[in-house]
Every structure is written in C-alpha cells, then in structure tokens.
Amino acid sequence: MILSANEATIAQAAQALRDGQLVGLPTETVYGLAANACDDAAVAQIFVAKGRPADHPLIVHVASVDQVSLFAAQVPEFAQALMAAFWPGPLTLILPRQPGVANTSTGGQDSIGLRCPSHPVAQTLLQSCLALGVPGVSAPSANRFGRVSPTRAAHVQSELGPDLLILDGGDCAVGIESTIIDCTRGAPVLLRPGQITRAQIESVYGCAVLDKDAPQAVLGQPAPRASGTLESHYAPRAKVRLMSAADIAHQLQALGPHANNLGVWSAEPPASEQAMGSGLGAGVLWRQQANTAEQAAHDVFSVLRDLDARGVSQIWVQLPPDTPDWEGVRDRLQRAAA
Secondary structure, three states: OEEEOOHHHHHHHHHHHHOOOOEEEOOOOOOEEEEEOOOHHHHHHHHHHHOOOOOOOOEEEOOOHHHHHHHEOOOOHHHHHHHHHHOOOOEEEEEEEOOOOOOHHHOOOOEEEEEOOOOHHHHHHHHHHHHOOOOOEEOOEOOOOOEOOOOOHHHHHHHHOOOOEEEEOOOOOOOOOOEEEEOOOOOOEEEEOOOOOHHHHHHHHOOOOEEOOOOHHHHOOOOOOOOOOOOOOOEOOOEEEEEOHHHHHHHHHHHHHHOOOEEEEEOOOOOOHHHHOOOOOOOEEEEEOOOOHHHHHHHHHHHHHHHHHOOOOEEEEEOOOOOHHHHHHHHHHHHHHO
C-alpha cells in the first residue's frame, strides 16, 4: 500500500522496520526496499522479494556520521573528508566492517557499504528508526533484481505488489543510484559513478580517484563486490540499443513506415516527416533526451520504464556525450544494454 509520507505514516513505517518487515523508502536517488540492517532474517526477505543473489551486497543507510562506527571498523581520513563534504547525499562509501554486524547485508564480505541519504522522508524515517533501536536500514533499489530502478512510489508497487508498505515521497530528485567509492584499500576507488563526479571527489581528496580496473598490484587486493556493478543491470524487458544520433536517423529512414514497436530516446526528433518521406510510422514512440547530464539522470529510468510499459520491443537510445558529467548516465545505459 502506498502511504503519503507524514509524521504518522513515517512512525508506522519505522515500527514496521523495527518489527522485521520491509518498507518502500524514498531517497533522493531512487526508491529503496528497506529492512532493519541488524536483523538478518528481515534483510533476507529483501533478497527473496527482489530475486537477488545472496552474495550481492546491499547498502546500509544511516541517519548521520554518528552511526558509522556501529558498522565500520575503520574510517580512513579521506573517507571522513568525503563524508564531511557529501553527506547527507548520493555517496556510498565501502568501509571495513565491524565483525558480526549486518552479516546478511554484506554478501559474506568483510566490508560494508554505508550511505547517509538527504531525502527528508528518508532522514526522518532513519531518525525514527534510531529512536526505536534500529541504527540503520539496508535498502537496495525497490525493484526486481537487474530491472529498471524505481523513481516513483507507483513504480515500487508495480514491481513488488500492493501489500508492501511504501512511503510516497514524490519523484526522486537525482534519478540514478549513488556514487560508490571503495575506501578499503588505502585510496579511493570509483566502483560506480553517480551524480557526485570524479572531479568532485578529487577536489576533496586532493589526488586522482583510482578506477575500479586499476591493477591489483597497485591496490594489493581485488575490489569488493558492490551494489549495482554487474555488467547487466537496470534493464527493461525491451532490448536497449545505444546508438549515435546519425545511426538512429539512418536506421529509421531505412525502416520508414515499417518501423514498429520501437521506442527512441534522443536529443532531437530522429527526422521530420519530410526527411523521412512517408514518416516514422505509427509504431515509433519518441522521448526527448535532456541536454544536461543532471536532467537526463533524473529522466533515464522513468523513460525506460514508460517505454517498456507501452510494449515496445526495442528502445534505441542516443549515446550521451563521453564527458565526466555524463559518466553516471552512460554507466546505467551501458548496463541496461548489456
């Protein structure tokens, strides 16, 4: 059931989490499927509900830096600086885990992903949970595993059913998941790009952020597994193809009125009626791709979900610019097309 977020419903959701139930949680990035991070039986329900492999770790959401020491055994100085700069906000830090804490959430690893969300509903819920003795909630995206992440409460309900308690906090402002930085190997390593860019991380750290594919000799050990980093992820039912604007126009022109069951997300209409001769065909649905990375990130999952719901068999997406600000959007699209 979808409940408008207010003092009473947030208190109801906090109690549900305390009692071992699952809750649909709005954050500034995407909606999450939350459970008490310290209740392994409750967290196990997340994996079942999503159809998620048990060794694919979850991110634990906390109300503030004050809860970090409950979950993390060590917090390097550069990680503390990143928290000070970007929390609350769309940044997840992978840290060495306190032994025996949040076992199920970590997928069997000795590291843990922590994030402090900035969404006011998430913040209020986490504070309410804290008052009930719940220091953090595990909350991956509230969708079936590998599918398009939800950015509205209705998306969560369509994915996970009407019985789940879902707090409606409106559309997610960011629209893609948090940036993930591994802090377990002596230097910050970018595991997943997001709204917070490499340049922003580097401006705080003062040195280059390493890539997840950096040689193991440099870092001493392989990267920990992290949420949302599988090659194929964020995928609609329709096949996603990444193409240049010119290729989209050329292939649509070749198909002409025979193009059918096709969605297109591009910066400009693929072609005019005049240029296409007999037109795009009734079976082509076009959605405009924003010309800024921030707006495109906000739109990407909603567009993929909308076109999928309309029954298209393929979604042709104009590949965004290969610039640092678009890295998060490109990452999600490349995984959706994998």
